[in-house]
Amino acid sequence: MSTSTTRPNPSTDAAGASPAELGVGMRFSIHPHTDRFVDVILGALADVEEAGLTDGLTTETDEVSTYVGATTAPAEQRLAAYLSAVIAAASRRSGGGHVVVHVLLSRGCPGETTCDLSVTGLPDAEPIELEPTGITAAAQWSLYPLLDAGGPASASNNGDDNGNASSGDHMAHIESAIAAAHGRGTAATPAHYATKLTGDIAEVLATAVDAWAQVGAHVPHVVTHLTISVGSPTQSEG
Amino acid sequence: MSTSTTRPNPSTDAAGASPAELGVGMRFSIHPHTDRFVDVILGALADVEEAGLTDGLTTETDEVSTYVGATTAPAEQRLAAYLSAVIAAASRRSGGGHVVVHVLLSRGCPGETTCDLSVTGLPDAEPIELEPTGITAAAQWSLYPLLDAGGPASASNNGDDNGNASSGDHMAHIESAIAAAHGRGTAATPAHYATKLTGDIAEVLATAVDAWAQVGAHVPHVVTHLTISVGSPTQSEG
Incomplete structure (x- = not known):
């Protein structure tokens, strides 16, 4: 088991840390619902x-x-530009057929359990800008601010120069993100454990990526999951 | 926007709460990589x-x-028995073809943001028991204990009769779960943001569901995500 977790330690200072050091990245999988799935996946990646x-x-x-x-x-x-392009490419290569992409975006924990949760000077979120793809998506989106509970064993709330880095309750961050999604018009309806988003692939992704980055300005370890569906036979056009 | 989050409040007591009140459930999607995907999905659900x-x-x-x-x-x-059966059914109905199932298991927050995070007397985890399916799966698994940071604004660590309900740091819960997965032989290799699991569909699911329920005995709001792949042309048999 390869684990290396740095416990909160106010002496560590990651101000100016690179995206790689912060572990900003994603895992995604493309699911073309067609017999030609290998060609569609490899073609879209290429x-x-x-x-x-x-x-x-x-x-x-x-x-x-x-x-x-x-x-x-x-x-x-x-990350968002790559993802928007790869979903659009998979949709095109499947002839507008049903394609689902599942994506996990993560920051703050680069490996399996490799984290430095004592970072200070977390980067401000820069809103992303994506060209519309012309393809409407229906998505389900969940956001997970991974805070640590306070108490004697935790030093993460000791008021360093990024005093609110680990503060707050996790649902408040989620509620702010959902309110922002309603503000930009992508949030459709609430669902159990998720928020339904509809709109152009680019708008749906921008909603989720912006929210994830904005929470990441305050909480070191944040993950968001999106299931993005295009071309579904049962999909109501947004 | 329909939200209803009960903030931590020691006067609320959910001891004996039903699974529905705790919001124990899941969302999943089945992705058969075949032109016959509609028949496979509807058939497996039936x-x-x-x-x-x-x-x-x-x-x-x-x-x-x-x-x-x-x-x-x-x-x-x-939930685990349903999921194991539906994945096995989809695999059978696709003729052993490539099927991916994505699942989000959640507890503690029944709706989009409807939570009562002040519950006491969280249920003990009962280990699940599943018949082997005879089908080997490769999966990627992530576990999210959703704690709240301590401090004056939070009352979740006030030492009620379930004093450790929201305590600890979230990575410690994740590390325990990964150690348990290694102990039962399903954890294969660490990956960025996830743990790779291999084994019979039933063993892979039992690993993730048991871990999620065990964290749920201490942390009210816990989510886990699994991407489970069977019949992949590039899959190494576990």
Whole structure:
């Protein structure tokens, strides 16, 4: 078992940490519902690489999913642009058929359990900007601010120069994110354990990635999951 | 926006709360990589219903996923048995083809943001028991204990009769779960943001569901995500 978790330790200072040091990245899997799924997946991955969208990213595909880590800023912009393009490419290559992409975006814990949760000077969130794809998606979205409970055993709330880095209750962060999604018009209806988002693939992704980065300005370890569906026979157009 | 979050409040006592009150349930989506995906999905859902595996559960399928809520105990056993059967049924109905199932298991927050995080007397975890399916799966698994940071604004660590209900740091819970997975032989290799699990579908699910329920004995709001792949052309048999 390879684990290396740095416990909260006010002496560690990660101000100016690179996206790679913060572990800003994602895992995603593409599910074309067609007999030609291998060609669609490999073709879509090749399309985004040829378009130069892997610049500043490191990618690794295994039998379950593809890992994409951001090595240089702007990390969130690079990840979102890659993801938007790969979903659109898979949709195109499947002839507008039913494709679902599942994505996990993470920051603050680069490995399986490798974290430095004592970071200070967390980066401000820069809103991402994506070209519309022209493809409507229906998605289900969940956001997980991974706080630590206070008490004598935790030093994460000791008021360093990023005093609110681990503060607050996790539902408040989630409620703010959902309110922002309603504000931009992508949040459709509440669901058990998730928020339904509809809109252009680019708008749906921007909603989730912006929210994840905004929580990441205050909470070191934040994960968000999105299940994005296009071309579903039962999908109501947004 | 429909939200109703009960903030930590020591006067609320949910001892003896039903699985429905605790919001023990899941969302899952089935992705058969075949032109016959509609028949495979609807057939698998019908198979488990006919087998009586929806007893004690409430289900609702929308355009992105299926929600399954547990209404009566044993909640975790019912959810895991349903899930194991539906994945095996989808694999059979696709002729052993490539099927991926994504699942989100949640407890502590029944709706979109509807939570009562002040529960006391959280239920002990009963280990689940599943018949082997004979089908080997490769999975990626992530576990999210959703704690609240301590401090004056939070009353969740005030030492009620379930004093450790919200205590600890979230990575310690995750590390314990991964150690347990290694102990039962399903944990394969660490990955960025996830642990790879391999084994019979039933063993992979038991690993994740047991871990989620065990954390749920101490932390009110816990979510786990699993991406489970069977029949992949690039899958190494476990």
